Each structure stands twice: as structure tokens, then as C-alpha cells.
Amino acid sequence: MRCHKEVHKSEDGILRHPADGKAWKHFDSVYHDFALDSRSVRMGLASDGFNPFSNMTSTYSLWPVILIPYNMPPWTSPNGTNYLMSLLIPGPKSPGKDFDVFLKPLIDELKDLWDGIDAYDSFGKCMFKLRAAVIWTISDFPAYAYLSGWSTAGKLACPVSLEDTRSRRITDKQCFMGHRCYLNINHSWRRSKEYDGSSELRGLPRTFSGEDILKHLNEVPIRTTGKAPTNVSRKRKRGGNELNWSKKSILFDLPYWPTLLLRHNLDVMHIEKNVCDNIIGTLLDIEGKSKDNLKARKDLHDLKIREELWLKKSTNDKFEKPQASYTLTKEECKSFCKFIRSVRLPDGYASNISRCVTDNDKLRGMKTHDCHVLLYKILPVGIQPFLTKNIRGTLIGLCQFVQKICAKIVRVSDIEELKDGIVIILCKLEKIFPPTFFTIMVHLCVHLPDQVLLGGPVAMRWMFGTERHMGLYKRYIRNMARLDGSIAETFVVDEAISFLSRYISNIETRFNKPERSWNLPSANYSMDIFKSNVRPIGAPSIQLLHDWKNVIQWYILNNSADDIQEYLE
Structure with a gap:
């Protein structure tokens, strides 16, 4: 948990870890007291819905909310054992705009973690104040709207450009063209009419900070949550000043949320x-x-x-x-x-x-x-x-x-x-x-x-790991009549077994499991290029090289420079 500060060494111009991105460094500069302790935890909040049934005609969906710690090295943070399922929003329907209702208990705990809770450091053998912060969210595009409060549909669907989104209604579809506005103002393509029949005279879309977004949200009326038919706020027309905002996200209740440079990741x-x-x-x-x-x-x-x-x-x-x-x-x-x-x-x-x-x-x-x-x-x-x-x-x-x-x-x-x-x-x-x-x-x-410059490599900020966990949670289900309870109980058991397996060395666990090709005999060849322990696919066959001869020679010459150097000389 100290790796990001005590082991990881940043190089100028190289991004290997989220700690190398501008967003992480900006957070450290604003909250210096939080950054001083290398044990302070930075996390990403990920969520997505999945259908627990094999029948895809069913619209039933469950929504886990997962916390992913980023203090560890890049090759261990995406590890499945480090994904913390903090909430499980039950079905049968997606939470939609009422996502904040389910997030309220988690937000209260995150506030306590921001202030600090007493914890014991087994490595340093001392008590300390453990602090944690969520530095961004990870979701697909529909869930982006639930977490951010900005509707990702319509002519202002872009959640980055907001009101400066360049779009055009053509027939019955909204088309997001107009990328010539990102070119230099004197670029010849701006004056051409071969793109959409008109010249491009608009400037670059603006960059909106957390303070700018809060000013927008002041124009949005507070809506009553819930989907009851008597709730008049359930279906209402948006005012002209509300743009695509449907609500003020509960994440803004976190004291540090408006100051973040990257609040929501594009997947x-x-x-x-x-x-x-x-x-x-x-x-x-x-x-x-x-x-x-x-x-x-x-x-x-x-x-x-x-x-x-x-x-x-x-x-x-x-x-x-x-x-x-x-x-x-x-x-x-x-x-x-x-x-x-x-x-x-x-x-x-x-x-x-x-x-x-x-x-x-x-x-x-x-x-x-x-x-x-x-x-x-x-x-x-x-x-x-x-x-x-x-x-x-x-x-x-x-x-x-x-x-x-x-x-x-x-x-x-x-x-x-x-x-x-x-x-x-x-x-x-x-x-x-x-x-x-x-x-x-x-x-x-x-x-x-821009998001890569802010958040670092996308491998720690995209949905591949979260989607794999949706499949894992689906396999947790043993009682189809009690889906959420079955997942919750199995998750607790799996967490306990994973914790215990870290301290067991005499039996095979997920932490000491050998590689797939562990049982292959060691290749007894003098050149390193032929020593790879790989398992061939399919039945063996003998064929003449023909056209492959030159390809194989090229591969050996370009991948065995040390082994063939004496022959080349």
C-alpha cells in the first residue's frame, strides 16, 4: 500500500501508474496533509449492471458498486482480490436517476474515511489515522449519466464539452461532427464546405472546472427521489438553464470532489x-x-x-x-x-x-x-x-x-x-x-x-476488470429466488478464503498457482529463441517451409542478435 510513493519512481515524460498523471499530482498539491502519509488510500469507484439470468430476454439487472485501490503496483491493482464490492443495488430495474439513494451509505463512510479512522500498521507496528479518497469513477456511458448527473443523450450528450458540444440534427439522428473546430483558426479545412456543406467558424469547446459545474448545478432544482406515481419530480420538463443536467450528483457531498481534475472516466x-x-x-x-x-x-x-x-x-x-x-x-x-x-x-x-x-x-x-x-x-x-x-x-x-x-x-x-x-x-x-x-x-x-494525461494509462481506468467481475458475481448465485443475498453471502466467504490463502504456502492457492504451461519439459536448445515453454495448438504435422523459409530466417536474425553474433562476425 506504500508502493505508489516509496517504491514507484516517476520519470519525466513517462506514464506508468495513475500517480504519474496530472490529476493525482494536483490532488497531492491541494491536499498536502493527505499526501504526506503514503498509507492514505486512493480509490476508483466502478459500477455497472448485469443480468443474472441466462435468458437475455429478461430485463432484470443488479448493480454492484466496486472500489478499486490504486496504491499498489499496476500489475496488482487490477487483481480480482483487490476489488472491494461495497454495495449491491438490487433489481429488477436499474436505479436510474435514483442511484444517489443507494450511494448515500457509502458516501457517509467515505466522509468518515476522509477525516480518518484509527487503524493498526502491522509493518510499522503502530497505530495511525487511515484516510481514503475516491479520485474518480469508472463506468460505461449510460452509467456515466447516473453517476455524474449529466444526461448522455440528445444534442448535448458529450459530458466533457457540456454546453459546447458540437452536434447537428440530420433527419432523425443526432450526428456529432464538427471536429474542425479543434483545428487552428487559420486552417484551410475550416473554410471547406466538403465536410457538411458549411464552413466551421466556431472556436474550441471550453474546459469546465468543478466550480463551473457547481454554478450550472445551482440552476437545477432539487428533485424528489423515487419512482412513485405520486412523485411530481419523476417526470418533469427541463428548464432552459438546466442544459442536460438531471440532478446534482451525491458525489459532490465529498469535500474534495469539486477540486478533482478528472471526476469521471470515459470508458x-x-x-x-x-x-x-x-x-x-x-x-x-x-x-x-x-x-x-x-x-x-x-x-x-x-x-x-x-x-x-x-x-x-x-x-x-x-x-x-x-x-x-x-x-x-x-x-x-x-x-x-x-x-x-x-x-x-x-x-x-x-x-x-x-x-x-x-x-x-x-x-x-x-x-x-x-x-x-x-x-x-x-x-x-x-x-x-x-x-x-x-x-x-x-x-x-x-x-x-x-x-x-x-x-x-x-x-x-x-x-x-x-x-x-x-x-x-x-x-x-x-x-x-x-x-x-x-x-x-x-x-x-x-x-x-486529455484523459490519459490526467489519469495515466487506461489499463487501470477501463471496464475490462469490472466486466469480468460481473461474470464472477453471476457465478456466485446459487439461489435464483434470492439473487442479491446469494451474491452477498458468497462474496463474504470468498473474501475470507482469499485473506487466509495469503498466509498458506503448502497448498495451491490463487496466489501461488503455477502458470498454464508449468508441466512442459524444459527445452534443451542453445539459442534462447527456442527455449520458450509454450504449448502448441492442434495436431502435429510435417510440411515443407516453401514461402515461410524467408520469414523464419528474418525472425531468427532479428530476435537472436546475441546468439548469432559470432557467426555474423
């Missing part, structure tokens, strides 16, 4: 998922997923842009949709899906993505981690034979943006370049794809570099 996991679905759905023209439909083509006609993509009337009074340069043909879809089927990934790196390829050469049923791996590694290679150079280069640039944002060790100089780079990429995408492609999740990419 990179779900942003990746939605961006990947938009790209794959449009490239492969998947029905129901493609953003290039008949309405999108009508929008291009209404905006008077890209005339070559307008609907054309055929001889039988029907409209035909011209082939777009960003959509693959049937033969190209077949080749792309053949490539996806041929992909082989290391054991434990990802699931079998080839299972997502359908019989009609489309991709369906991809999970969040499948989308992450697809954008991270596969898509930049898979689209090389297809599309034009401009479209291909722009999509590869977006994939490289994802790679750098999700890195475990981040350079500040790289992130500063990404702040300008993602604006250029989004502007190029506005010129390629129809307006309906730009949902709020695509727009949120522009804010990710």
Missing part, C-alpha cells in the same frame, strides 16, 4: 467496441449495423455534398444506391473474411475471432475484447489489399491511435501528438463516411488523450 473499452462496430458494419455493409443506408444517402443529398453517392432513380421508379469507395464488394468481403478465418493468435491472447465470421461473409457477435484485438492488431493488416490509399491510411491511423492510447507505458510526447493527430483523423473520416457514422462514441475519441 475506452466501450468506445473501442462502438467505433469498431461502426467501421466493420459499414465496410462489410452489414444489415442493421451499416451507417451507409438509404437515409444516409438522402442526408448527403440534403447537405449537397458528395454528389456521386446520391441515390439514383432506376427505370422501374426505384432508387439505387451507388457503390461507395468505403464499402467492400462481395468478392472483397469474401477475401477479408477468409483472412479473418486464417488469423491465429497466441494462447490466452484473445478468443477465436474466426467464430464471428458468418456463412454470408459478414462479422457478427464480436465481444468487447474481440473488437479491441481487431482494432489493435488485425484490421490494419486485413484492409491492406482493399480500399483506396486515403481511406486505408485514415483507418490505419485510427488503429494506431488505439494502440498508443491503450499502451501500458505511455510517453507524454506521444499523447501530445495524438491530441492533434486524432483531430486530423476525425476530420478525414468526416470527409469519407456519411454523417450518421459519427455517433457520440466516435466523438469521444477526441477527449481520450
Whole structure:
């Protein structure tokens, strides 16, 4: 618990831990007395809903509230045993705007922890005042609205830009374009009308501090909580000065909450998922997923842009949709899906993505981690034979943006370049794809570099760990008639067993469990490159190298410099 201060050494320009981010350092400078004691705990508050039943037609949802301590090294903080389930909000419906009612007991305890409680330090063998603080929240986009009080729907859906959100209503959809406002005021793209039929004269969206938000919240009337039919505050019209605020979050009752630089994290996991679905759905023209439909083509006609993509009337009074340069043909879809089927990934790196390829050469049923791996590694290679150079280069640039944002060790100089780079990429995408492609999740990419500078690497601030715990809590259930009680009892037992297993060494526990490949014989080779203990997949076979010979030679020469140096000399 002292690692973040006594062991971790910060390097200028390198982000390895949340302690390296601006938000952590700002918190230490404002609350110096809290930062003096390395045993003071900083935590993240994560929450998400999950369906405890296998039947997905059921709308039942439970909402655990989890506290994640950040004092430990990066490789132990996301460990499942360090996730503290502080609340379990029962179903059958999501708490919605009444989330604060359930958070009230936790907020009261967090206030006591901020003042300090008596605790014993077994390492220092002394009593001390244990203090703790929640420095941000982690959630998906719908839960972001529950925790922050800012509605993530409508024309002002962006919770970062708030009232300065750049959006445009086209037909029956809200499109979040207008990324040219992030360019230099004299940039030539601002004057172009090829993007949405108009020039961009607006300046950068403002950055809102905690004090600015409190001024906004003073305009929001206090609403009565609860969903009773007699509650007049349950359904009310928002005033003009309320913007998208639905309530004042109970987190503002914490004395330090308004001073935080990063109060709520944008979840990179779900942003990746939605961006990947938009790209794959449009490239492969998947029905129901493609953003290039008949309405999108009508929008291009209404905006008077890209005339070559307008609907054309055929001889039988029907409209035909011209082939777009960003959509693959049937033969190209077949080749792309053949490539996806041929992909082989290391054991434990990802699931079998080839299972997502359908019989009609489309991709369906991809999970969040499948989308992450697809954008991270596969898509930049898979689209090389297809599309034009401009479209291909722009999509590869977006994939490289994802790679750098999700890195475990981040350079500040790289992130500063990404702040300008993602604006250029989004502007190029506005010129390629129809307006309906730009949902709020695509727009949120522009804010990710700033959040990395504030909070550090995203690996400790995204929902992957929390989502895995939803599956764990689902397996806790033994009594389908008492879901929340069953989860609570099993969680207490699991916590006790985990605590005891830390002090047991003569039996196998989750802390001393060997690796998956522990039973493999040690490879007796002189070169290090052949000594990896890995378990091969599939049945053995003997084949001639043919075209793989040059690839294998290149791999050995580039990964065994020390072993072959004497031969090279």
C-alpha cells in the first residue's frame, strides 16, 4: 500500500501508474496533509449492471458498486482480490436517476474515511489515522449519466464539452461532427464546405472546472427521489438553464470532489467496441449495423455534398444506391473474411475471432475484447489489399491511435501528438463516411488523450476488470429466488478464503498457482529463441517451409542478435 510513493519512481515524460498523471499530482498539491502519509488510500469507484439470468430476454439487472485501490503496483491493482464490492443495488430495474439513494451509505463512510479512522500498521507496528479518497469513477456511458448527473443523450450528450458540444440534427439522428473546430483558426479545412456543406467558424469547446459545474448545478432544482406515481419530480420538463443536467450528483457531498481534475472516466473499452462496430458494419455493409443506408444517402443529398453517392432513380421508379469507395464488394468481403478465418493468435491472447465470421461473409457477435484485438492488431493488416490509399491510411491511423492510447507505458510526447493527430483523423473520416457514422462514441475519441494525461494509462481506468467481475458475481448465485443475498453471502466467504490463502504456502492457492504451461519439459536448445515453454495448438504435422523459409530466417536474425553474433562476425 506504500508502493505508489516509496517504491514507484516517476520519470519525466513517462506514464506508468495513475500517480504519474496530472490529476493525482494536483490532488497531492491541494491536499498536502493527505499526501504526506503514503498509507492514505486512493480509490476508483466502478459500477455497472448485469443480468443474472441466462435468458437475455429478461430485463432484470443488479448493480454492484466496486472500489478499486490504486496504491499498489499496476500489475496488482487490477487483481480480482483487490476489488472491494461495497454495495449491491438490487433489481429488477436499474436505479436510474435514483442511484444517489443507494450511494448515500457509502458516501457517509467515505466522509468518515476522509477525516480518518484509527487503524493498526502491522509493518510499522503502530497505530495511525487511515484516510481514503475516491479520485474518480469508472463506468460505461449510460452509467456515466447516473453517476455524474449529466444526461448522455440528445444534442448535448458529450459530458466533457457540456454546453459546447458540437452536434447537428440530420433527419432523425443526432450526428456529432464538427471536429474542425479543434483545428487552428487559420486552417484551410475550416473554410471547406466538403465536410457538411458549411464552413466551421466556431472556436474550441471550453474546459469546465468543478466550480463551473457547481454554478450550472445551482440552476437545477432539487428533485424528489423515487419512482412513485405520486412523485411530481419523476417526470418533469427541463428548464432552459438546466442544459442536460438531471440532478446534482451525491458525489459532490465529498469535500474534495469539486477540486478533482478528472471526476469521471470515459470508458475506452466501450468506445473501442462502438467505433469498431461502426467501421466493420459499414465496410462489410452489414444489415442493421451499416451507417451507409438509404437515409444516409438522402442526408448527403440534403447537405449537397458528395454528389456521386446520391441515390439514383432506376427505370422501374426505384432508387439505387451507388457503390461507395468505403464499402467492400462481395468478392472483397469474401477475401477479408477468409483472412479473418486464417488469423491465429497466441494462447490466452484473445478468443477465436474466426467464430464471428458468418456463412454470408459478414462479422457478427464480436465481444468487447474481440473488437479491441481487431482494432489493435488485425484490421490494419486485413484492409491492406482493399480500399483506396486515403481511406486505408485514415483507418490505419485510427488503429494506431488505439494502440498508443491503450499502451501500458505511455510517453507524454506521444499523447501530445495524438491530441492533434486524432483531430486530423476525425476530420478525414468526416470527409469519407456519411454523417450518421459519427455517433457520440466516435466523438469521444477526441477527449481520450486529455484523459490519459490526467489519469495515466487506461489499463487501470477501463471496464475490462469490472466486466469480468460481473461474470464472477453471476457465478456466485446459487439461489435464483434470492439473487442479491446469494451474491452477498458468497462474496463474504470468498473474501475470507482469499485473506487466509495469503498466509498458506503448502497448498495451491490463487496466489501461488503455477502458470498454464508449468508441466512442459524444459527445452534443451542453445539459442534462447527456442527455449520458450509454450504449448502448441492442434495436431502435429510435417510440411515443407516453401514461402515461410524467408520469414523464419528474418525472425531468427532479428530476435537472436546475441546468439548469432559470432557467426555474423
